[in-house]
Amino acid sequence: MDKLLIAGLNTRALAHSAYALGYQVYSASYFCTTDFNSYHYKKCILEQKPYHSCGTLQESYNQIELKELCSEWVDEADYIIPYTGISPQMFPSSKVLGNKNVENVENKYKLYKSLKKKFKMPKTFLLSSIVEALEIQAQKPNKKYLIKPINGSGGYGVYILNSKWLKDLKNNETALKDLLIPEKFILQEYIQGEEVSASVISTTKESKSLISSSQIKGPNSPNNGQNFIYHGNLSPYPGDDSLIKKTAELVIDELDLIGCNGVDMIQTSDGIHIIEVNPRFQGTFECTESSLGINLIQNHVNACNGELITPPSSDKYCVKKIVYASEKSLIGTLNIPGIYDIPLKNVIIEKGEPVATVIGCSKNPSKAMSKVNHLIEKIKNMMKPVVKSNLI
Secondary structure, eight states: OOOOEEESSSHHHHHHHHHHHHHHEEEEEEEOOOOOOOOOOOSSSOOOOOBBOOOOHHOOOOHHHHHHHHHHHTTTEEEEETTTTOGGGGGGGGTTTSSSSOOHHHHHHHHHHHHHHTSBBBOEEEOOOOHHHHHHHSSSSTOOOOEEEEETTTTTTOEEEEEHHHHHHHHHHTTTTTGOOOOOEEEOOOOOOOEEEEEEEEOSSSSEEEEEEEOOOOOSSSGOTTTTTOEEEEOOSSSSSSSHHHHHHHHHHHOOOOEEEEEEEETTEEEEEEEEEEEEEETTTHHHHHHOOOOHHHHHHHHTTTTTOOOOOOEEEEOOOEEOOOSSEEOOOOTTTTTTTTOOOOOOOOTEEEEEEEEEEEHHHHHHHHHHHHHHHHHTTTTTEEOOOOOO
């Protein structure tokens, strides 16, 4: 039995598929939820305790700690799959199943420079001053701009640049400290359009899009006005996705990526604009497996070994939504079919932090969405605001 180490922010879905294939699964994760049991060995950074706060992801997580958490397993593992939250460069390249060096892809400015000549991309600047960002915006007041971390995923740390910040900075030098803007960041033109993505499977010679997706926008619940946090997706995209899939394949070929990768795009009246590339499995993982009826880990391993399948046709639509706490909340029992990443009963989830994941599938996209929304209401009914501080 081959030993497979999977490391990342939340490895539940990947570990489940690897376990089903017969791997001896070693899981190192930030989140460890009560419904996560598809593994042989597991370690977690976040240890949930009743009536204790789970804290915030941005303040509590760093990939160095995750690497140290699973360090004793690295030599023992036959293969390693790094997931969202940790770079493959943290591990021996000979053991990594997938892309070995992703610096030029994960670094959003380097990605922009690599692709801007061949693909439509929003104008992007590498900056180290909010004042400089505001000066660029002042030159084109009719345009909106986003501030993004150079490296990062899931939409964390992304803000719409606000011209009022200049006044705030003049009045108070620490006025923007809660935004957690790094010393260096990118300023990116905001493209108005439909947020779409494609999951692509590739070898060193060719690539094929597995499935397209439409991104789901959520309420402005995450902290500090971060309205770009990943809330979920509908897969496949409910419309003509031929251009979406073809563009994604061309991007993956251009970057010479292997295995399963994702391309985030904005679809507008003048074409497809490339926003980001994820050189690993995407948040659409469960929807892709359910909609296509495949084991995505198996397809990823095969592609890394040079074998590319012809993707089957989607036989149903799947919706995935992540529920975030709109206020500091005490969580009840969420052991309900269709709800995943279930927290321990009576833990405290901070405002803007993820509570659980909901997935629903149907032959009809609206019915799939209705299933998910029904489950979300059940989750909300099991959440109570923490009025008096019972935080331990």
